[in-house]
Amino acid sequence: MTDYEAIIGLETHIQLNTITKVFCSCKADSWFDPPNTNICPVCCGLPGVLPVLNKAVVEKGLLLAHAMNAEIRPISFFDRKNYFYPDLPKGYQVSQFDQSLARGGYLDLPVPASASPEKQAYTRRVTIWKLHIEEDAGKTKVGNKRRFIDFNRCGVPLVEMVTGPDLRTADEAAQYLMRLRQLLRWLGISEADMEKAHLRCDANVSIRVKGDTRLNPKTEIKNVNSIDAVREAIAREIERQIREVEAGRRIEAWTLEWDEDSGTLKKMRSKETEADYRYFREPDLLPIRLNDEWKQQILADFPELPLARRTRFVEQYNLPEYDADILTSERKLSDYYENTVKAYGGDPKKVSNWLMNDVLRMINEQELNPEEMKLTPTSLAEILKLVDAGTININTGKGLLQKVQESGRAPGEIVAQEGLGLVSDDSAIRAVCEEVLAESPNEVASYKAGKVTLIGWFVGGVMKKMRGKADAALARKILEELLH
């Protein structure tokens, strides 16, 4: 049985989250707008119009290029890619052909054990072959032998990023997209929501016999609208190619369309049968001049990237990978975590536990923005300190989370006002313990007969009577003493 390996390259189009389009001052985002309402003469390609470059597009493109370790070109050019298509109003797309914003680059992709065929985590270096700015085309709906065109999306700024044929499994492809999505959101340059077409992906797939070094003809998969669909479609295509090759047939360089409903791949007729786009420099635009001053300005606040921070959290805070992964999945949450750790000064793992469970649940349920929460990192740190000090018990602490978030008051203040402090008065607790034991003679008998797990029940009873304010550890100690 021949061993095959898959060769996968991904072509992504990333919609930048600038306010306006790349060459005109219409809004960039019009997802919810009625058709042909977010348009102007420029993005509709009316006679006589001219493109004017949006500064923010260059800046966001630069952030991505820098994050991908690409080499920034000090001068880059726009080119016209000429072809006829109804949702391309000018009959050409303004893109970048041979002297684009950046060249080269790579991402060291961590592949977790769960996504690895050998169930062992590893890293795959994914090289970047193309990184350039271009404008988006409009949208087309097909129906009843006619096409319905909406120009709202024309001119939306895109960065096209193409990897080398470096990925080897469908899972790796999915991981790449997840990390890319994370990075785009982290940098604040794209919402990267595949379902809203902020992040689009075409996959190039071929197979070869393991050990072979040549590249065989590849097929292109289009119309995959989620990371799961990418994984699924690639996996099926690999299977199909293997079947074909085993049956002695050749793989043709088809373009395939993924049909979400049926979960199958269909052969497409490519929309531009002519491969010659007759690229030439766009004469209506000047070259992009990225001088050092502008570059420094853009990169001045370049953040620590999620994968680097993940490694640092493991090393610096001794967190397990699982924690570090969650706590670096999203930038605001991550900053929140680190700010809490700094304010707390104690065990970062403790902070992690609180954050990953109760606080995260609160954030998700109430759709909170970590940057704007009333439960600030300082407040959370304070709650942890109060629990450490024994001033409140852990349940009270957890209750405080919601109270602080609602009122915005300091935890200490709430504790004092509502009298939430732990009762550590030995005699007070003792009295209640005696009460509980007196009320439960059967359970006492069972305990003495050997059912020692009932201690928890007794502690529960004490806590209930004291409305949770008892120092539970102390209550347990006293009960044990009394039951002895």
Place this chain on the structure above:
Amino acid sequence: MSEQITREVFDHLVDLAALQLDEEQAEYLRRQLNNQLKAIAELEAIPIDKDVPISLHGVPFEESASALPRGDDWKPYPDPAGILAQAPQVEDGYIVVPDIPHTELK
């Protein structure tokens, strides 16, 4: 001298250009193109040092004479309906065109 743009090449260009010509026009245009190529051939005779740079514009666009990219400020266009009104066929706010016949295999 054999003509550079043969009938075959010409027909291909016509197809690329999304045109469709009648016979008379086609022949006239093809002849004109070949005549023009004779003039264009002058370019080949010029001795050009390979490090003569290309000029995308005549004026050099030095920094002082170059407009800067614009700021990311939304300026809604006041009359999108006016643009849509130019379209030959509109339905429910969409511009309507015939479909591209698709061949679906597999």
Place this chain on the structure above:
Amino acid sequence: MELCDLYALELVRLVRNRETSAVEIVKSCLERISQVDGASGSLENPQITDKDKESVHAFISLTDDAALKQAVEVDRRLAAGEDAGVLAGVPFTVKDIFCVKDTFSTAASKILANFKAPYTATPVKRMQDAGAIMLGKVNLDEFTYGSSNESSAFQPSPRNPWNTSRVPGGSSGGSTASVAAGEAPLSLGTDTAGSIRQPAAFCGVVGVKPTYGRVSRYGLIAFASSLDCPGPVARSVKDAAAMLQVIAGADEHDATAAPLPAPDYLEGIDDGVKGMRIGLSPDYFRITYPDPASGELLSQPLPPEIERAVRDAAEKLAANGAEIIEDVPMPNTRFGIPAYFVISRVEAASNLHRYDGVKFGLRSEVPTLDLKEMYKFTRNQGFGLQPKLRILMGMYVSAAQYSEQYYRRALQVRTLMRRDFEEIFEPNGKYHLDALLTPTTPTTAFEMAAVYGDSVLMQYADQLTVPANHAGVPGISLPAGLDKDGLPIGIQLLGADYAEKTLFRVARAYEMITETEEWRKVKPEVLRGRS
């Protein structure tokens, strides 16, 4: 002399002093138009009558009602003591290659015959903001492709007011014809290979191609994006300067418009040429033309009358204090047309992609369920021969396998032509010229239908003007006498980047020196027999 025959600056003065009104001026122009223009160009393509053969036909759409309304408004503002603009009350025509809101903006093509622009081109807007009054859209070669104005889809096409059996030149034929015939003192044209200067020479008026990027191209339906220049057409140098003053300057809608403020063009314009260095180049005294039989490109000297006009101008400028420098080399001049065939066609083919019947303009009525067929029917029906020719050549020379051989090479040749100009204008260079004096055209106005079928011959009409487009430098054509057939001869002044002020000064000096010459008293044929 009627109001419509006065200079723009004179009209400005009269209006400001309330010696006349904007309405009176517009009425005078409309009256002139009704007398000499004849039928406006239309798609109907009627049989040419004898009257047609004697009319100017500058217009495609005459917007007389709107013009009168604007005139009323200008008068109202002046009466109220408001500032109505530096050109308040001055009528102008607009080459129908510019989008003007709510007017048909046709590019003289069937494919845009029904296109009503939803916005106004920046140069037009600036004229209107300055109080100038648009009379209507004038005819041109379809999409500006031509040097005779004959290729318009709107017929009859304009005729030369000096001799109506002759072409006015092109592509801004309607602009120059309307100004020469006294229909308006000013017109806004465009110059891509000489399309303002050549028809200005043919029609005996002043035409300016500004430096590339001096005037915004926003709203100019594009031919060749790296070559197109909007510019003024006028009957005097000062009028042209005043108009350039209004339309020049940066524009947020055009990334290639230079963010350099325009100097005061009228300031010092009468100062004369004392001490100025004006060059003559042997490369501009020979012309190339394709042999009618073999198509081979031959070279011959300039027609003697035209050469005489240039040398005469040089002598007169010298007599007034200029230093004339002979034998200035411009060795790459003769490659202007070959390079132009490549560069302009590549850009044009691309610029015409958008005319596909989808979102504006003509869509073929032939029913079809196939999008590609719709494209073909529409473009075949909508485009005339000249656009088709340019598109096909553009597709050919921009194909990937030819880009090195043709396009890239042509762009290198452009560098060589640019260097010719840089060297002669370099202040520390051997020649350090203020201006280069050349003929504008290789011939005077030719007969209608005489050249039209031969696209190479027609293109070579631009051989003396096109190098300035490649190099981006400014140029001005001004009338310099009449030939033995009574047809205008134009001379051309070329200058360094953004040196329009210098060119105006030299041109004005020539104008002043020749002010009383006999030829200036001769009127165009269509205006003879008037006081």
